Amino acid sequence: MIDEPTTSPHRTRSVSTSWIPGPMLHKRRRIIVAALGVAAAALLIGSFFFPYWEVVMHAPQYPQGLSISVYLNKVVGDVFEVNLLNHYIGMEKLQDAAGLERSLALYGLAFVGLCTIAFVFSGRKTMSLLAIPALVFPLAFIVDLSMWLYRFGHNLDPRAPITFTPFTPKMIGEGIIGQFSTMGSLGVGFYMALLSFLLVIAALILRFTVCNACPFRERCSITCSHLFFWPPPEYQERLAKRQ
Numbered sequence: 001m002i003d004e005p006t007t008s009p010h011r012t013r014s015v016s017t018s019w020i021p022g023p024m025l026h027k028r029r030r031i032i033v034a035a036l037g038v039a040a041a042a043l044l045i046g047s048f049f050f051p052y053w054e055v056v057m058h059a060p061q062y063p064q065g066l067s068i069s070v071y072l073n074k075v076v077g078d079v080f081e082v083n084l085l086n087h088y089i090g091m092e093k094l095q096d097a098a099g100l101e102r103s104l105a106l107y108g109l110a111f112v113g114l115c116t117i118a119f120v121f122s123g124r125k126t127m128s129l130l131a132i133p134a135l136v137f138p139l140a141f142i143v144d145l146s147m148w149l150y151r152f153g154h155n156l157d158p159r160a161p162i163t164f165t166p167f168t169p170k171m172i173g174e175g176i177i178g179q180f181s182t183m184g185s186l187g188v189g190f191y192m193a194l195l196s197f198l199l200v201i202a203a204l205i206l207r208f209t210v211c212n213a214c215p216f217r218e219r220c221s222i223t224c225s226h227l228f229f230w231p232p233p234e235y236q237e238r239l240a241k242r243q
Helices: 009-016 021-049 079-088 099-121 125-154 188-213 233-242
Strands: 053-059 062-070 075-077 173-177 180-186
Touching: 021 099, 021 125, 021 188, 062 079, 075 079, 099 125, 099 188, 125 188
Parallel strands: none
Antiparallel strands: 053 062, 053 180, 062 075, 173 180
């Protein structure tokens, strides 16, 4: 009778459930990683439908201003008027810029989105390299846009009616081009891609904490079989021993 309290149902239940917070914590972290990855992919693909860069031009003859919005696959706004003005200084037509990039934009976004989703389901930590395209994408857009702005302002046709000193249109903020004042700004689409970048960073950090604590990390497969399910008994036992 003296030893009875140690084998009481209450005592047994206290010992057998001591490992539960471990699996629950790891499961929650896995679900958060998955949610962050899916949200990042959705934001990136959704950004295709919003402008990445916008510029507004003002001059005495255009008091209402001329506006241009640059999407990943098209240029919209007062394109005809701006092209007409650019013709006088020997600048190329706006729609001639980034032809290859615009034709591949949708496929590229789909590829980056799929890589991000694959990163969520991957098992080995080396598969985290699949998150790199989503991290690189916003910077790649800035670099590509900078290159095209430089090219447009420096490859002026010498046979143009007006001789103009080569220049680089300002990407962000106020600039001056002849008698025009310009105001460039990054668009909603770019900020969606940037938010996707931040979500992937958060998912990567959390993912490493999950993988480092996983007792199956030495024999992990290409895909994580325990991503959304309760850990198997072996996983529970090994976690219990760690605590």
